[in-house]
Amino acid sequence: MLLKTFSLEIVNNHCMPGAMSVNGIARLNQDVGCALPYVNAVLGAIEYIKDPPTATFRTQGRLISVRSDQITVNAVQDREQAEKIIKWIRREINDAWQNRETITPRYKGVDRPQVVEILKHLPRTNCRECRQPTCMVFALRLAEGAKGSDDCPHLDGESKAALDEYLNGFDLDN
Ligand code: SF4
Numbered sequence: 001m002l003l004k005t006f007s008l009e010i011v012n013n014h015c016m017p018g019a020m021s022v023n024g025i026a027r028l029n030q031d032v033g034c035a036l037p038y039v040n041a042v043l044g045a046i047e048y049i050k051d052p053p054t055a056t057f058r059t060q061g062r063l064i065s066v067r068s069d070q071i072t073v074n075a076v077q078d079r080e081q082a083e084k085i086i087k088w089i090r091r092e093i094n095d096a097w098q099n100r101e102t103i104t105p106r107y108k109g110v111d112r113p114q115v116v117e118i119l120k121h122l123p124r125t126n127c128r129e130c131r132q133p134t135c136m137v138f139a140l141r142l143a144e145g146a147k148g149s150d151d152c153p154h155l156d157g158e159s160k161a162a163l164d165e166y167l168n169g170f171d172l173d174n
Contacts, residue, residue, distance in 0.1 A: 003094055023074045024083070036068075122155070129154065130147070
């Protein structure tokens with residue numbers, strides 16, 4: 001097992017003093033930098049920095065950033081939830097490291113659609129029928145893979161086909 005123990009600190013979000021969520025920072029007692037290219041290959045980081053090794057993952061609307069000696073997770077309700085997420089990523093790190101001989105390490109993040117390119121195909125009326133406040137926010141959700149082109153009822157056939165063709169060039173499941 002590469003990562004055995006950590007100490008967890010819970011910090012308030014200073015940018016949003018009234019926020020209902022907090023951030024968790026786990027200081028790692030073992031160095032996990034060597035495992036990050038393997039974890040990246042398995043989980044698909046949205047951003048990967050080679051030196052110093054840092055991988056940022058997005059899952060369930062929150063960001064998890066892992067570097068050699070620290071894991072941070074944002075937008076958690078409390079310590080219990082932060083600990084659960086840190087333990088999950090610890091499992092992923094240890095599994096990837098244990099199976100590294102069968103994994104091709106990856107040193108870059110997953111390619112994502114560009115929001116500006118998606119916006120070109122949307123009606124841009126901000127009508128909210130997709131339950132998003134603006135077409136821009138809808139485009140962000142599309143880029144994350146959280147929404148699909150079917151969720152905008154105002155896309156005409158040509159625009160929808162062009163948008164789908166653009167989105168199909170990316171692996172949004174990663
Ligand atoms: S339903 Fe379509 S046009 Fe309306 S806000 Fe959403 S993306 Fe924009």
